[in-house]
Amino acid sequence: MEATQVVIIGGGATGAGILWDLSLRGISAILLEQGDIANGATGRCHGLLHSGGRYAVKDPDTARECVAENRIIKAVAPHCVDEVGGIFVKCAQDDPAFFEQWWRAAGEVGIRSHRLSREEARELEPNLAADILGAFTCPDAHVDVFRLVLANLEAAVARGGRFLTYSEVTSILSADGRVRGVRYRNTRSGEEDEISCEVVINAAGGWAQGIAAMAGVDVPVLCDKGTLLVLNHRLNRRVINRCRKSSDADILVPAGPVCILGTSSIRVPSPEGLAASREEVDHLLRLGDELIPGLVNARILRIFCGVRPLYAPMPVEVARGREISRGFALLDHGTRDGVSGFISIVGGKLTTYRLMAAAACDCVAAKLGVDVECTTDKTPLRPAVDRTTHHRAIHVLPHPVAEMMERRLGPETDQVIQAIETRPDLAEVVCECELVTRGELEYVLGGATPAPACTIADVGRRTRLGFGPCQGTFCGYKAMLAGFQTHRWTASEAATEFSAYLHERAKGQAFIHQGKQVEQLDLNYDLYGADRMLCADSGKQDGI
Amino acid sequence: MRLDDLAIDNCLKCSLCNTVCPVLAADPRYPGPKRLGPELERLRREGISTDTEWVEYCLGCHRCDLVCPNQVNVSEMIARAKAAHRKPLVRGLRDWWFARPGLLGKLTTILPALSNFALSMKPARSLMSKLMQIAPQRKFPKYARPDLRSPAMTGNARQRVVFFPGCFIRYNRPGLGRTVIDLLERNGLSVEVASTECCGVPALANGDAAAARSVARANVKALARQVDSGLRIVTACSSCGHMLKTGFGGILEGDKKFACAAQKIASNTFDLAELLMAQADAGKLNTNFQHTALRLAYHAPCHQKSQGIGRPWYHLLRMIPGVTVEDMDAGCCGMSGTYGFKQEKYPVSMEIGKELFASIDAARPQMVATECATCQMQIEHGTSFKAIHPAEILLQAYDGLAPTKGRKDCSIDECECGPCRQKPEGADH
Numbered sequence: 002m003e004a005t006q007v008v009i010i011g012g013g014a015t016g017a018g019i020l021w022d023l024s025l026r027g028i029s030a031i032l033l034e035q036g037d038i039a040n041g042a043t044g045r046c047h048g049l050l051h052s053g054g055r056y057a058v059k060d061p062d063t064a065r066e067c068v069a070e071n072r073i074i075k076a077v078a079p080h081c082v083d084e085v086g087g088i089f090v091k092c093a094q095d096d097p098a099f100f101e102q103w104w105r106a107a108g109e110v111g112i113r114s115h116r117l118s119r120e121e122a123r124e125l126e127p128n129l130a131a132d133i134l135g136a137f138t139c140p141d142a143h144v145d146v147f148r149l150v151l152a153n154l155e156a157a158v159a160r161g162g163r164f165l166t167y168s169e170v171t172s173i174l175s176a177d178g179r180v181r182g183v184r185y186r187n188t189r190s191g192e193e194d195e196i197s198c199e200v201v202i203n204a205a206g207g208w209a210q211g212i213a214a215m216a217g218v219d220v221p222v223l224c225d226k227g228t229l230l231v232l233n234h235r236l237n238r239r240v241i242n243r244c245r246k247s248s249d250a251d252i253l254v255p256a257g258p259v260c261i262l263g264t265s266s267i268r269v270p271s272p273e274g275l276a277a278s279r280e281e282v283d284h285l286l287r288l289g290d291e292l293i294p295g296l297v298n299a300r301i302l303r304i305f306c307g308v309r310p311l312y313a314p315m316p317v318e319v320a321r322g323r324e325i326s327r328g329f330a331l332l333d334h335g336t337r338d339g340v341s342g343f344i345s346i347v348g349g350k351l352t353t354y355r356l357m358a359a360a361a362c363d364c365v366a367a368k369l370g371v372d373v374e375c376t377t378d379k380t381p382l383r384p385a386v387d388r389t390t391h392h393r394a395i396h397v398l399p400h401p402v403a404e405m406m407e408r409r410l411g412p413e414t415d416q417v418i419q420a421i422e423t424r425p426d427l428a429e430v431v432c433e434c435e436l437v438t439r440g441e442l443e444y445v446l447g448g449a450t451p452a453p454a455c456t457i458a459d460v461g462r463r464t465r466l467g468f469g470p471c472q473g474t475f476c477g478y479k480a481m482l483a484g485f486q487t488h489r490w491t492a493s494e495a496a497t498e499f500s501a502y503l504h505e506r507a508k509g510q511a512f513i514h515q516g517k518q519v520e521q522l523d524l525n526y527d528l529y530g531a532d533r534m535l536c537a538d539s540g541k542q543d544g545i
Numbered sequence: 546m547r548l549d550d551l552a553i554d555n556c557l558k559c560s561l562c563n564t565v566c567p568v569l570a571a572d573p574r575y576p577g578p579k580r581l582g583p584e585l586e587r588l589r590r591e592g593i594s595t596d597t598e599w600v601e602y603c604l605g606c607h608r609c610d611l612v613c614p615n616q617v618n619v620s621e622m623i624a625r626a627k628a629a630h631r632k633p634l635v636r637g638l639r640d641w642w643f644a645r646p647g648l649l650g651k652l653t654t655i656l657p658a659l660s661n662f663a664l665s666m667k668p669a670r671s672l673m674s675k676l677m678q679i680a681p682q683r684k685f686p687k688y689a690r691p692d693l694r695s696p697a698m699t700g701n702a703r704q705r706v707v708f709f710p711g712c713f714i715r716y717n718r719p720g721l722g723r724t725v726i727d728l729l730e731r732n733g734l735s736v737e738v739a740s741t742e743c744c745g746v747p748a749l750a751n752g753d754a755a756a757a758r759s760v761a762r763a764n765v766k767a768l769a770r771q772v773d774s775g776l777r778i779v780t781a782c783s784s785c786g787h788m789l790k791t792g793f794g795g796i797l798e799g800d801k802k803f804a805c806a807a808q809k810i811a812s813n814t815f816d817l818a819e820l821l822m823a824q825a826d827a828g829k830l831n832t833n834f835q836h837t838a839l840r841l842a843y844h845a846p847c848h849q850k851s852q853g854i855g856r857p858w859y860h861l862l863r864m865i866p867g868v869t870v871e872d873m874d875a876g877c878c879g880m881s882g883t884y885g886f887k888q889e890k891y892p893v894s895m896e897i898g899k900e901l902f903a904s905i906d907a908a909r910p911q912m913v914a915t916e917c918a919t920c921q922m923q924i925e926h927g928t929s930f931k932a933i934h935p936a937e938i939l940l941q942a943y944d945g946l947a948p949t950k951g952r953k954d955c956s957i958d959e960c961e962c963g964p965c966r967q968k969p970e971g972a973d974h
């Protein structure tokens with residue numbers, strides 16, 4: 002049985018942030034995640050690095066947290082953030098009183114903003130409806146969630162931290178009112194093992210209630226489902242928010258080459274088995290079309306759902322999704338429930354993940370008697386790509402391919418470029434939608450990276466392979482071959498991986514009812530003869 | 546939102562466009578229409594710097610658009626990228642000049658003899674090839690006095706059409722313009738020559754969006770009134786026809802007033818042969834062709850194919866008794882207007898033409914008929930056969946004349962095409 006000081010349950014932004022924070026303080030820790038990185042809400046969110054504007058009116062405390070974290074994340078993880086900026090659009094249909102209320106509140110919580118006339122707003126965002134009344138600017142940004150989680154994990158690994166993916170915690174070991182460790186199961190191999198530790202941190206998001214129950218305590222977490230539509234290309238340059246009381250489909254975020262429209266807010270019993278109904282999708286599209294006329298005709302690549310893990314200490318009957326605070330809660334079960342060495346960190350936002358991690362780690366450090374302050378707000382997560390690597394990259398790769406690789410891999414670009422220099426065939430672009438090279442594919446499948454990919458979908462989370470319009474139809478196949486050729490998988494393993502991947506990709510498209518993506522999926526079926534009904538059904542059963 | 550903005554969404558990644566691209570076939574390093582078009586366009590909209598010199602290598606042949614089963618405006622996206630591409634100084638200057646054939650036309654008309662002399666002189670040409678990176682193997686067409694005028698109105702009330710001559714006919718081959726007018730008149734149509742500019746294809750092809758927009762506007766202004774009064778527009782150059790029919794290649798998009806008028810012009814523009822075929826279908830074609838013993842090879846220019854009107858010239862030529870026509874159907878000739886003149890593109894241009902050259906050589910015709918002036922240049926450059934506009938053959942057939950070997954107004958000095966070489970010294974060239 003392995004031993005460490007701290008075990009973290011959950012490999013979302015919060016868990017990864019905690020691992021990094023603890024590593025910086027010199028506390029040894031192992032993170033366990035049941036799926037791949039960002040398997041929960043983190044991997045299924047808008048990726049909006051909130052400026053605070055969304056909460057300014059209703060929840061000034063959360064808004065202030067966002068204002069501060071927005072600046073910090075931009076400074077420490079610039080490679081994960083696309084500083085697109087944002088606007089709050091005043092629509093003719095909405096309550097004019099709210100506009101002024103927003104403007105005042107934004108000023109009070111410290112959001113840098115200025116007013117735009119209709120013409121100015123439409124000049125910045127030409128696709129906006131012609132009848133809007135004007136807009137306010139704000140420093141919203143997009144954050145690449147997978148890159149952010151990876152950056153935290155990899156930085157932590159460099160300082161001695163460890164993480165295990167596909168490792169589901171099945172029970173929490175305790176004795177004498179004290180947590181002693183965890184038992185976990187490798188979900189791919191079925192093997193089980195235990196880790197002993199002094200502190201267990203429950204950072205399992207929507208699953209936190211279940212984890213807490215393993216230690217015999219109750220953490221009331223409300224699962225609030227949100228559905229997001231990924232549109233094929235950017236219809237907007239900035240984050241477009243609708244300036245009104247939070248409601249459905251009022252945010253459109255430019256995210257890499259795509260843009261993401263969302264979201265809804267529906268209470269669900271559990272974070273598993275999520276599905277988007279046709280009415281829900283049509284409803285979101287209709288609302289989006291009010292902001293950007295013509296949006297209903299844009300191609301949807303994928304539809305997915307996630308659950309916001311909302312901490313709801315009040316009776317759940319009265320708590321409605323959007324009315325619960327987006328603030329987070331740190332629960333020390335030692336003082337709260339008499340189970341020492343166990344803490345839960347729940348609620349919050351992606352934007353405030355670092356702050357949540359800092360709070361949790363302050364608590365852990367106190368328990369372990371480690372007197373080191375949090376420095377995640379000052380320590381860059383990843384050094385920049387140096388100039389020589391950049392020059393070597395553009396020597397062997399076309400410019401956009403090199404640029405995208407550097408954004409994704411950062412300093413690790415060096416190793417891939419080195420490989421390409423000795424083997425020019427690695428310069429081949431295998432994912433043509435997202436310009437992923439064979440070099441990158443083999444790199445993330447291989448053992449040289451701190452976070453190797455186990456499945457083809459994992460490759461996607463690390464490189465965006467398969468995230469484009471074909472949704473893996475062509476590049477997924479090449480990834481399967483690469484896995485086989487590099488001896489990562491045997492022939493039959495490779496085939497199984499590919500089939501699993503096709504199903505996974507098909508699930509996200511199963512809720513799309515019209516347009517080009519349906520034809521794309523048909524092409525996929527025609528190519529690989531996948532069972533149409535099977536894919537559609539599995540989609541309905543367990544969401545993305 | 547602009548509708549064509551969403552055309553990018555239609556791409557299913559089937560790669561069909563790549564299978565027909567002549568440049569990709571000639572040079573496998575070319576990223577191909579799929580990559581340069583819809584794929585990079587998505588990233589361009591993200592703000593990734595996707596600029597690549599390869600966009601310059603697109604011929605603008607529109608084969609990719611034509612074959613795409615999903616109506617993706619592939620080559621239009623590439624044309625936009627081309628317009629945004631930054632070139633080195635010399636090439637930039639050269640292409641600025643190439644984008645404005647009308648300008649040179651106007652200048653040379655002041656002193657046509659002198660400029661033709663200068664353009665044809667060997668030292669001048671080799672100097673140009675060095676200074677301006679122009680392929681030394683190529684020769685420029687001669688400039689002529691631009692004396693194409695609307696003919697006097699005849700007494701009987703005929704249907705009137707507007708003839709859009711384009712720069713080549715206006716400045717280099719006004720004789721062909723008169724042939725077109727004659728042909729139309731013999732078919733019961735009276736002709737008015739439009740006072741228009743260059744159609745804008747050279748500007749777009751050379752990535753000069755500003756020049757393309759300015760000539761497109763001027764053309765819309767010049768043609769709008771006539772179209773409004775119900776007149777049809779006739780083109781005899783396939784590239785002009787293509788440009789007019791596509792509403793000036795989308796360059797006026799976002800310019801509401803002009804775009805609307807351009808659409809109206811587009812739906813009222815007809816290729817000369819298309820119009821004559823329509824006359825034939827209505828039983829109104831003058832079919833008094835004399836027996837003419839002539840073996841022809843026909844090459845359909847890309848911009849003719851992109852108009853989606855079938856192969857009207859092929860059918861018209863076959864109506865002449867005694868004439869046999871073989872459709873080459875051998876892809877693109879590789880010339881693409883000014884493309885083949887560019888030194889760095891000359892090898893690709895010739896590589897693309899290979900298949901066509903071989904087909905023509907195998908067919909051993911007496912001459913080649915093709916309606917695009919630069920296709921003619923390329924065919925005469927790459928084979929030993931003469932290439933002329935089919936309108937000339939059709940017109941002469943009314944009088945029982947077969948086009949002679951060295952044609953009267955062969956525009957190329959020291960022309961090296963077979964017929965011209967064989968011509969005795971001092972013969973009427």
Ligand SMILES: Cc1cc2nc3c(=O)[nH]c(=O)nc-3n(C[C@H](O)[C@H](O)[C@H](O)COP(=O)(O)OP(=O)(O)OC[C@H]3O[C@@H](n4cnc5c(N)ncnc54)[C@H](O)[C@@H]3O)c2cc1C
Nearest residue numbers: 011013014015035041042043046047049170206227351352
């Ligand atoms: C539709 C939607 C849009 C959103 N948009 C935004 C936004 O734009 N900006 C923003 O700031 N926030 C947004 N949020 C909120 C944000 O996504 C979440 O607050 C945040 O990602 C939570 O991160 P987390 O790490 O706490 O939880 P999660 O990301 O859910 O991580 C929990 C992890 O625990 C793992 N786990 C569970 N059980 C076990 C077990 N037994 N053993 C091992 N591991 C286990 C899960 O697999 C999961 O990966 C959005 C949420 C939703 C649903």
Ligand code: SF4
Nearest residue numbers: 566603604606607609
């Ligand atoms: S227009 Fe012609 S040359 Fe250009 S990409 Fe398309 S097929 Fe290729």
Ligand code: SF4
Nearest residue numbers: 556557559560562613
């Ligand atoms: S542009 Fe058209 S032909 Fe080319 S890959 Fe896309 S869908 Fe196929």
